[in-house]
Amino acid sequence: SSSIPNFFRIMKRQFTETEWHVIKSMNNEWMQLDMFHRHWALKESFLKAIGVGIGFNLQRIEFNVSPLQMEIGKVYNETQMLLDGEKEEEWTFETDLNPRHVILMSL
Numbered sequence: 001s002s003s004i005p006n007f008f009r010i011m012k013r014q015f016t017e018t019e020w021h022v023i024k025s026m027n028n029e030w031m032q033l034d035m036f037h038r039h040w041a042l043k044e045s046f047l048k049a050i051g052v053g054i055g056f057n058l059q060r061i062e063f064n065v066s067p068l069q070m071e072i073g074k075v076y077n078e079t080q081m082l083l084d085g086e087k088e089e090e091w092t093f094e095t096d097l098n099p100r101h102v103i104l105m106s107l
Contacts, residue, residue, distance in 0.1 A: 004029045004032065004033055005029075008020075008023075008024075008032075008036070011036070013058075013059065014040070014043070014058045014059070015039060015058070015059070016059055016062045018062060018064075019039050019062060019063065022035060022039075022065060022068070023035045023036050023039060026068075034102075035065070035068070037102065038065060038095070038102050038104075039063055039065065041102055041104045042063045042065070042079065042081075042093055042095075042104055042106075043058050043061055043063070044104075045093070045104045045105060045106040046061060046081065046091070046093075046106045048106070049091075049106035049107075060083060060084050061081060061082070061083055062081070062082040062085075063079055063080070063081050063082075063093070064079065064080045064081075064082070065079050066078040066079055066080070070095065070097040070102075071097070072097050072098060072099060073096075073097070073098070074096070074097070075094055075095070075096045076094070076095045076096075077092050077093065077094050077095070079093040079095060080093075081093065091106060091107070092106075092107040093105070093106055093107070094107060
């Protein structure tokens with residue numbers, strides 16, 4: 001379990017303060033790790049959608065993840081993104097939870 005805080009420390013630059021606040025607000029380290037992966041997958045799906053690589057400064061992108069708790073098999077599209085501090089209205093982020101994975105698409 002001490003490896004999760006170490007991992008978060010290494011990855012600190014990849015998320016905004018607001019995103020870290022949401023990640024660390026989860027009830028335990030495993031839920032924090034799940035929320036971390038959800039944020040990471042959102043960033044990765046957006047970068048793939050716009051055709052850029054990981055050289056892109058990930059702190060330019062901030063996700064307001066919603067809802068925080070998901071039901072298996074239900075598709076959610078409430079998550080919002082800010083790019084350079086500005087809300088991006090033209091993007092939709094579909095999130096689906098199955099028993100083994102979180103599936104995200106940037107549309």
